[in-house]
Amino acid sequence: MPRLIAPTVRLHDAWLEAHAEWGRGPHEDGFGLTGADEVASRAGFAAWVARLAGQPDPAPTGRHRCTYRWIVEDDRVLGGIALRDGDDDYVRWAGHIGYGIRPSARGRGLGAWALGSILDEARAQGRTRLLAVCAPGNAASERTIERCGGVFEGVGETEFGPLRRYWFEL
Template structure:
């Protein structure tokens, strides 16, 4: 049975395995990985996990105090299957990337895991008192379109951005 857990240094090797499966780059949505994060060494990984935990702290201010982010890893049998992020706020980043971002490692896709994780994080958002959430995905990402729509996302529009056209969906909790 999969679980959503807070990022932990205990799963360093399992996370590196998932990261390697995606291949090089920063394309694992939901992990909060930035170009300056060094995750290969235990010390670098611990620093990254600590940064993620700090962003999950409601007292933490991000982007001039406009949003906080709660990170969860999707784990089953000590294997990292993906990540999901819940952003609370209304700054330019959230308006572009959405309140929710997630990614499922390639070998764990096509089994409903994304919909399960999205439904679970919507429950966390409800508990935090959030009532309207934006999710976006690339126009050509048919799997995310199906996942978002299956979980109740209501299509708003396609928006042209510097990174390509994005489909925008809203969840009312």
């Protein structure tokens, strides 16, 4: 059974395996990883995990907080999901929710399961309205967001290209 857990240094090797599977270039949303994070060494990984545990999201403004969870099964890191606070330009671009599933774990419904779980966590925090976005043509993400109750608002243009915008009313 998969579980959502807080990031932990205990899963350094498992996280590196998942990270390597994405390969160069693809975005691993839900992990809060920036180009400045050095995660290969145990010390660098520990510093990154500590930042995720209580620091602001690595958005350019650094003004809003973020709850990170890893999707784990049998000590394998299958993906990550982030629940962001705030309503600044970064959140309007990236959404309150961001998630990613490693390629070998896709097609199992893990994204929908994790999204439903993080929506429950948001409700418990008293959140009432959340934005999720995905790239046009990302049919799997579109289906996942819609299956969990996301209501399509439209396609918004951003400096990085168009993004489909969905709202969750909690």
